[in-house]
Amino acid sequence: MKALIAGGGIAGPVTAMALQRAGIDAEVFEAHRPGGGEAGSYLTVASNGLDALRAVGADTPVLAAGFPTPTNVLLSGTGRRLGSASNGGRLADGTVSHTIKRARLYQALHEEAAGRGIRIEHGRRLAGAEPAAGGGVAVSFEDGTRATGDLLIGADGVHSPTRRLIDPAAPGGRYVGLVNFGGYTPASAGAAEPGVWHMIFGRRAFFGHVADPAGGTVWFANVPRPAVSAAERAATTDEQWQRQLVELFAGDAGPASDLIAGGYLELAGDSTHDLPSVPVWHRGPMVIVGDAAHAPSPSSGQGASMAAEDAVVLAKCLRDLPDIPQALAAYEGLRRKRVERIVAQGARTGSAKTPGPVGRALRDLALPLVFKLLVTDRSMAWIHQHHIDWDTPVSSPPQRV
Ligand SMILES: Cc1cc2nc3c(=O)[nH]c(=O)nc-3n(C[C@H](O)[C@H](O)[C@H](O)COP(=O)(O)OP(=O)(O)OC[C@H]3O[C@@H](n4cnc5c(N)ncnc54)[C@H](O)[C@@H]3O)c2cc1C
Structure with a gap:
């Protein structure tokens, strides 16, 4: 069997490695030219994502590309500590979730896949697909x-x-109502503890920062506002975005304004979109994985991890079931409920970042209790402790999870 994979972001190379492990040939076609993978700022690979990568032996290079960030501390815009929570869980051997620059994650996965002999073609943008004469699928690319x-x-x-x-x-x-910015400041934010994401519910926008091992600070800002239009994006320089952000966080306790003024943007004016439910995941010999099927808001910290899980489950289904239609139906059956629940949870987390003044006061009163009683390792275990055993065969009909 030969699989054509459109997209060489995170899901693409992991799917190719999982398929290879299942004895299935795969080739990846990525729209960007080599080097085009530099875009983006940092994302989280949570313990469930690391566990899925471990199933295909790809966890080590991914861990090496990032740094451990096991904890979130929540703060109000007045500097009050609202609570703390695990950021992405912990595996049985103690491995914790990692924060990784997306471009480094992309590069690590590409190098790992290439080292295993998997072909990744750059500059091949999928344009069309149709059933092939003798079965299978024929795809066309924008370059003809x-x-x-x-x-x-x-x-x-x-x-x-x-x-x-x-x-x-x-x-x-x-559009989830938040415009996302990511940046880096080559200086530390005072006494910021290593491995701890400081999440600040500011008066007008949300800010997160964490110390990185190089001595700098990784940060992001989520700004509640209408989506950025193409014209606004074209007309706004990074310096102008930074000035707007510095003003937005002026008056909040914490280092947001200083970090933004002293750093540079790696992701600017990105209107955050999620994808709560896609009715059709597969048709004939075509199927979707990762964000294509179920994009969460970045507030969930689960985009890359769910993509890795999809890859492993899809490969197992293709390995174990007698034909492609049964395998694709089993894959959807095993994945849909879980990923839609995670996307919904990410949307709820994101909505806490966009309240009005009354909602903000109520939120700051409620969050300490929420984090003490409701957002606990136990309540999040269904996301972070999810384990996919590579060797356990998939049976048909699948058990839903
Ligand atoms: C440039 C970029 C920057 C990002 N930055 C961040 C970030 O800073 N923080 C964060 O949390 N998440 C970020 N994300 C999203 C994050 O990578 C995903 O949520 C998650 O990792 C799931 O990965 P995925 O492989 O399903 O999707 P993606 O990572 O989006 O990968 C999809 C890939 O498909 C390629 N592609 C698109 N159309 C075609 C086509 N027609 N033919 C062939 N290839 C195609 C894209 O170029 C991309 O490489 C970013 C995504 C991209 C593409």
């Missing part, structure tokens, strides 16, 4: 080239073209 295989796997992100090839009526991403 074509490829054929038994299966097309769309790992092509939140704006996935494969999703629309499978179902022309498929939904697009939903």
